[in-house]
Each structure stands twice: as C-alpha cells, then as structure tokens.
Amino acid sequence: MKICLIKASAPSYFKDYKKARGGPPQSIFSAAAATPRHFQLEMHDETIRMVDPRKVTADLVVLFFATPDANRGYELASAFSEKGSQVVIGGLHATFMPDEASEYADAVMTGECENVWDELLQDAQNRDLKPRYTGTYADMSKLNPYPRHLITAEQYNWEWSVLVSRGCKHNCSFCIIPGMLGKTRYRPIPDIINEISEMETDWVELHADHLTEDRDYALELFKALEPLKIRWAGETTIRIADDPELLEAAARSGAKYLLIGIETPSKAALKRAGKGFVKPENLKSQISNIHAHGIIVDTTAIFGFDEHTPEIFIETAKFYHEIGVDITAPAIAIPFPGSRFYKQLEQEDRLLSDNWGEYDGAHAVYQPKNMSCEELEAGAEEFSQHFYSVSRSASRKLRQIKDFGLATTLQIS
Ligand code: SF4
Incomplete structure (x- = not known):
C-alpha cells in the first residue's frame, strides 16, 4: 500500500510566519515515524512546496492542517477523493472540528496519531476505514526518530x-x-x-x-x-x-x-x-x-x-x-x-x-x-x-x- 502524508498549507500570513520559524512539522513527521517500513511512503510539506494532486498517486492520503489551512486541506481532500484515494484528515483543526472534517474524508483522526496508527493503516489496507479514529496521548518512550x-x-x-x-x-x-x-x-x-x-x-x-x-x-x-x-x-x-x-x-x-x-x-x-x-x-x-x-x-x-x-x-x-x-x-x-x-x-x-x-x-x-x-x-x-x-x-x-x-x-x- 502506498501512503501519502501531506501537511496542507495555503499561502497566507500564517504560513509566512511558520515558514520563517519552522523546521519539519511535527504532524507528518510523527506519522511517518510511526509507519512500519514495509509500507511505501511519500511525504509533502506545503510549507515549503505546494502539492499538485494530479501528480500524486496513493492508496491512502492522510492530510494534516491547522485552522488557517483548513480550506486548502479540504480542497486537497476533495481532489484526492475524486482520484479514488482513501482520504483521512488528522491534525489540529480536525481534532476540534471533526464533524466538519468528516464531510471531506473517509475518516477523521483526532488527537495524537501513534496509538491508532497501526489500526488505521490496517483498515486502509483492507479498504475498510472506520469514520473516526480517536488518538490518545502517546507513550513518549516508544516514539521512533523522524x-x-x-x-x-x-x-x-x-x-x-x-x-x-x-x-x-x-x-x-x-x-x-x-x-x-x-x-x-x-x-x-x-x-x-x-x-x-x-x-x-x-x-x-x-x-x-x-x-x-x-x-x-x-x-x-x-x-x-x-x-x-x-x-x-x-x-x-x-x-x-x-x-x-x-x-x-x-x-x-x-x-x-x-x-x-x-x-x-x-x-x-x-x-x-x-x-x-x-x-x-x-x-x-x-x-x-x-x-x-x-x-x-x-x-x-x-x-x-x-x-x-x-x-x-x-x-x-x-x-x-x-x-x-x-x-x-x-x-x-x-x-x-x-x-x-x-x-x-x-x-x-x-x-x-x-x-x-x-x-x-x-x-x-x-x-x-x-x-x-x-x-x-x-x-x-x-x-x-x-x-x-x-x-x-x-x-x-x-x-x-x-x-x-x-x-x-x-x-x-
Ligand atoms: S499554554 Fe503553554 S504552550 Fe500555550 S501559549 Fe501558554 S505557555 Fe505557551
């Protein structure tokens, strides 16, 4: 199964602020670190480069974004759904607006990803995603390096x-x-x-x-x-x-x-x-x-x-x-x-x-x-x-x- 992790980010004042101060974003790198090696993985951080959904093919697309980037995140979610990918939305905005996010995705993941990640990937592999994955606080001693x-x-x-x-x-x-x-x-x-x-x-x-x-x-x-x-x-x-x-x-x-x-x-x-x-x-x-x-x-x-x-x-x-x-x-x-x-x-x-x-x-x-x-x-x-x-x-x-x-x-x- 090919997985694509995307940190969605629209051009904005918020993005400029983040870009000036930020290194790798926690969301996609945490999910990538939790992904077993046998999966094929691709990652995009729109803080540094925008994604063209026409050029990306994946069985599962997982989008992360904060509130100022929600419109862009939903735009990407719709584009990937149309292409036939399974789409999951996670991250800060989805954690607090899960019902809204669920209108654009097959599943919504709230909270931290690590404790639900294996289950989510397994379900995606079976093309049987549940509508909601509720992440709990991860055990910090079990995290892999980015x-x-x-x-x-x-x-x-x-x-x-x-x-x-x-x-x-x-x-x-x-x-x-x-x-x-x-x-x-x-x-x-x-x-x-x-x-x-x-x-x-x-x-x-x-x-x-x-x-x-x-x-x-x-x-x-x-x-x-x-x-x-x-x-x-x-x-x-x-x-x-x-x-x-x-x-x-x-x-x-x-x-x-x-x-x-x-x-x-x-x-x-x-x-x-x-x-x-x-x-x-x-x-x-x-x-x-x-x-x-x-x-x-x-x-x-x-x-x-x-x-x-x-x-x-x-x-x-x-x-x-x-x-x-x-x-x-x-x-x-x-x-x-x-x-x-x-x-x-x-x-x-x-x-x-x-x-x-x-x-x-x-x-x-x-x-x-x-x-x-x-x-x-x-x-x-x-x-x-x-x-x-x-x-x-x-x-x-x-x-x-x-x-x-x-x-x-x-x-x-
Ligand atoms: S709650 Fe903590 S992390 Fe958030 S602004 Fe206050 S001191 Fe900073």
Whole structure:
C-alpha cells in the first residue's frame, strides 16, 4: 500500500510566519515515524512546496492542517477523493472540528496519531476505514526518530527538528496546546541524544511547547547535549531568565535562539489570558540576562485582546524595542477552535467569519471590544512600521552586534 502524508498549507500570513520559524512539522513527521517500513511512503510539506494532486498517486492520503489551512486541506481532500484515494484528515483543526472534517474524508483522526496508527493503516489496507479514529496521548518512550530521507534537512535550510516533549502545564486562552496535547510528557533523554547524534546538521529545533517546564529534566538534557556541539533553538517561557543555572546550562549546550511568549505589554490582558507569570516590569532585565548568554529572543506581538485600545500598537512597538526583543511579528489573535478564546467569542456572539482562510493572524475575524476591525488590522501594520523603523532597527543592530557578534546579527531579520 502506498501512503501519502501531506501537511496542507495555503499561502497566507500564517504560513509566512511558520515558514520563517519552522523546521519539519511535527504532524507528518510523527506519522511517518510511526509507519512500519514495509509500507511505501511519500511525504509533502506545503510549507515549503505546494502539492499538485494530479501528480500524486496513493492508496491512502492522510492530510494534516491547522485552522488557517483548513480550506486548502479540504480542497486537497476533495481532489484526492475524486482520484479514488482513501482520504483521512488528522491534525489540529480536525481534532476540534471533526464533524466538519468528516464531510471531506473517509475518516477523521483526532488527537495524537501513534496509538491508532497501526489500526488505521490496517483498515486502509483492507479498504475498510472506520469514520473516526480517536488518538490518545502517546507513550513518549516508544516514539521512533523522524525519518530524514523523505524530506531532507537541506529543504529546511539545514534546520532539523527533534521532539523533546508534548504538552504544557499552562492554559493560555488563545492556545490550543493544552486542549490537543494536555500536560507535558517527555521523551527519554537518551532517545533524543541518539537522534541528534545521527543528524547531518548541527542546527536543531528542540521541539517542545515549554522546553524548560521541568527544570531537572532540562538540566539533564542540556548536560547531555553539551558534547554534541550543536546549536539549538527552542520554545520556553520568560521564567528561564530568572534561573542563572538553567540559563547557563542552556547556553553551554548550544542555545542560540529562544521563542518566548511575551505577547503584549498589557498586564491586564496577560493576566486574563492566563499569562500572569509574564511581568512586563521585569522583562527588560530578564531579556538582558538571556542576551548576556548570547541567545536571541523572538516573541509574537498579539493584538486584539479585550483590554487593547487603539493606543496599544505604538505602545507595544516602543515597549518591545525598549526591553530588547530581537525578532517579532505582529499577529491579530487567532481564535482557534479548541481554545478558550474561541469559546468565549462564540458565547458572546462576536465571531464574524466562518472562512478559515481568514483565521491567519492578519484578519480581524471577530469583533474587538475596544476598537473596530479596521483599526485592529491597520494597527498590526502600524506596529511593524514602528518596531522596524530605520532608527529603531539601526540601534537594535548595534546592540545585537555587541551581544551576539556581527555574523549572528546579520542573520537576524
Ligand atoms: S501559549 Fe505557551 S505557555 Fe501558554 S499554554 Fe500555550 S504552550 Fe503553554
């Protein structure tokens, strides 16, 4: 049986954001890692190249996508169904909108794939798919390494991704990780080290939704990474900056880039979103601690919280510059189905669009509380103009040359 795994992705602001920050996507690589070798396997990641269904033939096509890519995912599902392939839809959007997804596919797979994958493949081989496969949390000690031959590291600019953990203990209102992956579960450190040792690149994304949530595990992981002499990127919270031992261990093990959710300077918005642990008044010294270890800080600037007024855009641009954020991109809060934010807007009857393609971080798809949709969309643009103004960019570059050296600074866009 020939299986084709596709990460569907339509051209959008969301896609550009993901592409700029992403290595291999977890969805198709996790499914590929779980697939027994006797099956013929093909993989496509539309984040890097679009698929032409006329040129792909497979007995089973499994599509994964997040909400902003749902229209594209359904388009591909219909095209492959017409060609006679069995079609399964899985991933983030399908997990929270399974009835909708089932209109376009023979079967819908919700949650993590590993515990239902063998059954699903067996049923597909018998051309007897069930309408629904309900994935449960995988045993992290039983995961195989991601295959590296179907899509290579070169296609991700030599960045590779190694899974460290799934889940997060926090429950931020706009995030779907808690709903999808639950509390944090870790892979055994030797499995991670073995996987990295076999890679053909030294630039790794240590994939975790909250890399340093378990301090002891993180310290052990960083210690084990040291001899490998890699450079790595990861996602964590600002709390790492308050822990000199952890920060030092991260830097020694090759940390070069941290994605840290700061989101907004509005204390009230942070508190209501469940991110009260981000204290705006401490961020300048916290980011300075991270910079002192040669680590770049990237964060999103989310707009459209109920506490935001039209002044928030310039305020955020000035604040982010002042506290030393190196890289950022503005995003209008996306009400992902499955998030608390989506539920709130639905209950308050404030959702304005059912076109998933507009849930991309560039469109106001809900009625903001203290401004118009037009102000929200224009304001995100205004933020970029201020944060990336000639004078602010120049002064930031000078500071970065001091913190990271010229070569690294030139790579930061
Ligand atoms: S935004 Fe980050 S900290 Fe908050 S729940 Fe999601 S993964 Fe956890």
